[in-house]
Amino acid sequence: MFRAIYEYFKEILLAIRGLINGMRITGKYIAHARKEIITQEYPDNRDTLQMFDRFRGEVVLLHNENNEHRCTGCSACEVACPNGSIEIIWARREDPETGKKKKQIETFVYHLSMCTMCNLCILACPTDAIKMGHDFEHAVFDRSQLTKVLNRPGSKLEKGVEE
Amino acid sequence: MYDFTTLVQSIGNFLHGQFSPGVATALEWTLVILVYLALYAILGLVLVYVERRVCAFFQLRLGPNRVGWAGTAQTVADALKLLLKEPVTVNKADKLLYNLAPFIITLAALTVISLVPFAKGLQAFDINIGLLFIVAVSSLGVVGILLAGWSSNNKYALIGAMRSGAQIVSYELSVGLSLLTMVLLTGTLQLSTIIETQANGWWIFKGHVPAIIAFFLYLTASIAEINRGPFDLPEAESELTAGFHTEYSGLKFAFFFLAEFVNMFTVAAIATTVFLGGWMPFHLGDWAGFNAVMDFVPPILWFFLKVSAVIFLMMWFKWTFPRLRIDQLLKLEWKYLMPLNLMNLVFTAILVYLGWHG
Amino acid sequence: MSDQLDLAPATDLLTSQEYFVNMGPQHPSTHGVLRLVLTIDGEIIRKVEPHIGYIHRSIEKMCEKDTYRQIVHLTDRMDYLSCHINNEAVCLAVEQALQIEVPERVKVIRTIIDELTRLASHQLWWGVMGMDLGAITSFLYGFRDREMINDIFEETCGARLTMNYNVPGGLMFDIHPNFQKRTKDFVAHFKTKLPEYDQLLSDNPIFRARTEGIGYMSKEDAVAYGVTGPSGRASGFACDVRKRHPYGMYPQVDFKEVLMTDGDCFARYKARILEMWESLRIIEQLIDNIPEGDFQAPTKQVIKLPKGEFYQRVETARGDFGVYIISDGNKSPYRLKFRSPGFSNLFVLDKVARGSKLADLVAIMSTFDYVMPDIDR
Numbered sequence: 085m086f087r088a089i090y091e092y093f094k095e096i097l098l099a100i101r102g103l104i105n106g107m108r109i110t111g112k113y114i115a116h117a118r119k120e121i122i123t124q125e126y127p128d129n130r131d132t133l134q135m136f137d138r139f140r141g142e143v144v145l146l147h148n149e150n151n152e153h154r155c156t157g158c159s160a161c162e163v164a165c166p167n168g169s170i171e172i173i174w175a176r177r178e179d180p181e182t183g184k185k186k187k188q189i190e191t192f193v194y195h196l197s198m199c200t201m202c203n204l205c206i207l208a209c210p211t212d213a214i215k216m217g218h219d220f221e222h223a224v225f226d227r228s229q230l231t232k233v234l235n236r237p238g239s240k241l242e243k244g245v246e247e
Numbered sequence: 248m249y250d251f252t253t254l255v256q257s258i259g260n261f262l263h264g265q266f267s268p269g270v271a272t273a274l275e276w277t278l279v280i281l282v283y284l285a286l287y288a289i290l291g292l293v294l295v296y297v298e299r300r301v302c303a304f305f306q307l308r309l310g311p312n313r314v315g316w317a318g319t320a321q322t323v324a325d326a327l328k329l330l331l332k333e334p335v336t337v338n339k340a341d342k343l344l345y346n347l348a349p350f351i352i353t354l355a356a357l358t359v360i361s362l363v364p365f366a367k368g369l370q371a372f373d374i375n376i377g378l379l380f381i382v383a384v385s386s387l388g389v390v391g392i393l394l395a396g397w398s399s400n401n402k403y404a405l406i407g408a409m410r411s412g413a414q415i416v417s418y419e420l421s422v423g424l425s426l427l428t429m430v431l432l433t434g435t436l437q438l439s440t441i442i443e444t445q446a447n448g449w450w451i452f453k454g455h456v457p458a459i460i461a462f463f464l465y466l467t468a469s470i471a472e473i474n475r476g477p478f479d480l481p482e483a484e485s486e487l488t489a490g491f492h493t494e495y496s497g498l499k500f501a502f503f504f505l506a507e508f509v510n511m512f513t514v515a516a517i518a519t520t521v522f523l524g525g526w527m528p529f530h531l532g533d534w535a536g537f538n539a540v541m542d543f544v545p546p547i548l549w550f551f552l553k554v555s556a557v558i559f560l561m562m563w564f565k566w567t568f569p570r571l572r573i574d575q576l577l578k579l580e581w582k583y584l585m586p587l588n589l590m591n592l593v594f595t596a597i598l599v600y601l602g603w604h605g
Numbered sequence: 606m607s608d609q610l611d612l613a614p615a616t617d618l619l620t621s622q623e624y625f626v627n628m629g630p631q632h633p634s635t636h637g638v639l640r641l642v643l644t645i646d647g648e649i650i651r652k653v654e655p656h657i658g659y660i661h662r663s664i665e666k667m668c669e670k671d672t673y674r675q676i677v678h679l680t681d682r683m684d685y686l687s688c689h690i691n692n693e694a695v696c697l698a699v700e701q702a703l704q705i706e707v708p709e710r711v712k713v714i715r716t717i718i719d720e721l722t723r724l725a726s727h728q729l730w731w732g733v734m735g736m737d738l739g740a741i742t743s744f745l746y747g748f749r750d751r752e753m754i755n756d757i758f759e760e761t762c763g764a765r766l767t768m769n770y771n772v773p774g775g776l777m778f779d780i781h782p783n784f785q786k787r788t789k790d791f792v793a794h795f796k797t798k799l800p801e802y803d804q805l806l807s808d809n810p811i812f813r814a815r816t817e818g819i820g821y822m823s824k825e826d827a828v829a830y831g832v833t834g835p836s837g838r839a840s841g842f843a844c845d846v847r848k849r850h851p852y853g854m855y856p857q858v859d860f861k862e863v864l865m866t867d868g869d870c871f872a873r874y875k876a877r878i879l880e881m882w883e884s885l886r887i888i889e890q891l892i893d894n895i896p897e898g899d900f901q902a903p904t905k906q907v908i909k910l911p912k913g914e915f916y917q918r919v920e921t922a923r924g925d926f927g928v929y930i931i932s933d934g935n936k937s938p939y940r941l942k943f944r945s946p947g948f949s950n951l952f953v954l955d956k957v958a959r960g961s962k963l964a965d966l967v968a969i970m971s972t973f974d975y976v977m978p979d980i981d982r
């Protein structure tokens with residue numbers, strides 16, 4: 085009888101202790117709430133937001149200051165891509181300087197809507213013409229805007245890049 | 248120092264002086280109704296903001312911080328959004344009951360705050376059975392919940408409503424008993440007199456251990472009664488999506504939402520009135536200087552300070568504890584809260600008989 | 606009218622009736638698009654019928670047209686919480702078929718990241734478990750710690766969730782110079798936070814009441830249904846692939862296989878908590894001993910597997926994950942089958958949940974830790 089009563093109260097006290105233990109944790113965090121905040125005020129911290137070097141946001145074709153890129157149109161990236169996000173449209177054109185016919189890209193089509201950011205195209209590219217950009221704000225109002233042409237208008241192949 | 252009786256009286260006198268008695272009384276009532284409706288809305292909005300903010304800090308987030316200064320206008324914006332939303336009704340719902348439910352809940356919540364004494368003289372009704380009336384009316388809200396669950400023609404809503412029914416019927420007892428314990432000490436049911444009895448010390452201090460136990464029992468039971476976490480089974484979102492108000496949207500949902508928060512306020516206000524001295528300032532023994540400083544703080548501020556402390560405690564509970572299961576909830580009441588309450592009642596009765604209370 | 610008025614005998618008014626409730630596909634606690642058709646009697650569950658297929662993307666079929674290099678990134682999209690381990694399974698299968706010996710460095714890094722993935726998965730599970738039971742705050746605490754792991758991943762692998770860090774023959778890049786420091790920081794940080802997990806949930810009497818003795822699964826059931834991972838081990842089924850069929854660095858590191866006997870929700874919960882400690886131990890043993898060397902074994906650009914069948918098992922955060930490749934000698938598999946742990950773990954639900962309350966079902970489901978894309982593939 086007394087044993088049962090003792091057990092009863094012990095149970096209650098133990099339960100209360102467990103509850104208070106839990107409240108100590110949350111209490112500790114609310115007391116230091118200012119310091120411990122883990123969320124970021126995202127659109128406000130755009131200027132200071134630094135992505136990691138290797139962050140994969142989108143595929144970009146690199147251009148230098150003379151509007152030259154390094155893509156020879158070899159289509160290795162197109163083959164490597166698991167979901168057909170890249171389409172290289174190329175043509176053989178006469179080089180104005182040497183007069184020889186040379187393979188050149190007309191348009192480097194990139195379907196951002198299909199890309200899974202798997203990095204395989206970047207690994208496949210023999211000339212390091214493409215790389216992963218850091219932009220992750222890809223929201224647009226129309227799906228067609230996600231199909232991009234990566235080579236800038238009038239851009240040429242950089243000198244010295246082997247086909 | 249701060250007595251609102253004269254102010255309220257003078258408004259009454261002014262009205263009676265200007266108009267015929269009938270019109271004056273009608274005007275008085277309109278005034279009271281308007282004030283309380285405004286209070287209801289403001290309380291709801293403020294509490295929703297506070298809850299979201301406090302919860303955010305518990306969870307190491309920032310919470311609403313965009314609209315208005317530090318996000319204070321966020322709830323207003325949300326309320327506006329809810330007002331402008333299309334009132335969706337379920338096809339096979341019982342239309343009358345479906346539309347009635349939010350009003351019953353609102354009515355119950357509104358009736359209870361009309362009894363809360365905010366400061367000396369600031370109280371709409373000061374009836375001599377105040378506490379009894381509160382206990383009676385506050386359980387009316389369950390009718391609204393049951394109606395909402397039943398009429399929505401949704402199984403989740405129905406389960407939620409049935410849970411709520413079982414829950415309120417059982418926890419009503421503990422709320423009543425813990426208040427009864429305090430009635431033994433105060434010797435009155437009238438809220439204003441209860442506060443007067445605490446002029447020389449709050450009951451939680453001069454009521455010895457039973458008062459403290461009664462306080463926590465009351466808090467637990469009434470949190471369960473108003474369906475707040477960790478006892479929020481009727482709307483347990485991980486089980487029942489939204490429980491009894493699953494099928495409500497727009498304005499009607501807002502009614503449920505507001506009522507929930509106002510109920511929280513009422514519970515805190517009654518706890519404050521009965522246990523924490525209502526609007527009485529904090530006094531420390533014979534420290535005349537200290538007491539004078541405390542007296543200087545307006546009683547209405549005292550009241551809201553205490554209420555916020557109790558509300559904070561309730562939020563702390565909610566944002567720390569997991570939810571109980573329905574059978575555990577009932578077990579908690581019938582196996583632990585009820586017996587403890589009865590023991591406490593007997594204990595207090597002995598205490599009062601011996602005249603040991605303050 | 607009168608013929609419609611079917612006046613039932615008075616006794617029938619009081620007898621209860623079973624009814625159906627559709628839980629999901631859009632439900633807060635089915636963790637994705639799982640649909641459970643419940644037969645309920647009051648609050649008591651009589652039958653649970655899981656209906657799946659709402660997020661089926663035919664990954665196995667897609668694999669048949671992809672090259673072995675491309676397949677790896679599809680496995681990210683299955684059990685996205687243990688994506689690195691899934692990647693590794695495919696890579697190990699391919700390496701096994703080609704008989705490539707990967708450098709020691711690769712093995713160590715893979716193992717460390719495996720364990721980090723497991724930790725991240727369990728942290729998320731812990732947070733969600735609390736949330737399912739109504740303690741929403743734990744959700745954010747779990748995410749806080751997971752965030753540190755995600756940062757490590759992002760810095761080294763380039764992505765936070767679908768990392769695709771493994772390639773057949775090794776790793777995509779070498780680890781970032783900060784990797785070791787960050788990982789050590791994380792381990793130190795998490796060692797102080799893991800006891801808080803216990804303090805907040807495991808010691809809480811409400812939590813105990815909600816999980817202890819609920820959803821009992823016997824060892825026989827676990828074996829019969831093929832329930833693996835921490836859920837199976839909580840019933841005493843010693844099924845840790847890291848011990849039974851070791852791969853990577855697991856034979857060399859010292860860790861315990863967490864085995865419980867209770868088989869209830871709390872045992873499954875505790876198994877995961879203890880597993881987190883073990884993961885921390887594994888990481889601690891390896892993080893300072895990453896050998897120098899290449900991060901890739903030389904492999905051909907176009908990988909062609911020899912004719913034959915290859916099977917590789919790994920231990921993901923949810924259990925035994927298998928990759929079964931039938932190759933006809935081409936650059937893509939003839940048939941590829943994934944054995945996903947979630948699928949087997951899901952179908953024991955009916956057996957486990959019968960007779961418990963509706964609220965228990967939520968607890969049971971979260972202790973089995975379902976990830977829907979893993980089940981549907």
Ligand code: SF4
Pocket residue numbers: 143164165166167168169170198199200201202203204205206
């Ligand atoms: S990142 Fe992957 S999916 Fe995207 S374009 Fe490159 S290869 Fe294709």
Ligand code: SF4
Pocket residue numbers: 154155156157158159160161162172208209210211212213214
């Ligand atoms: S981006 Fe690189 S791989 Fe792709 S076509 Fe150009 S050179 Fe070839």
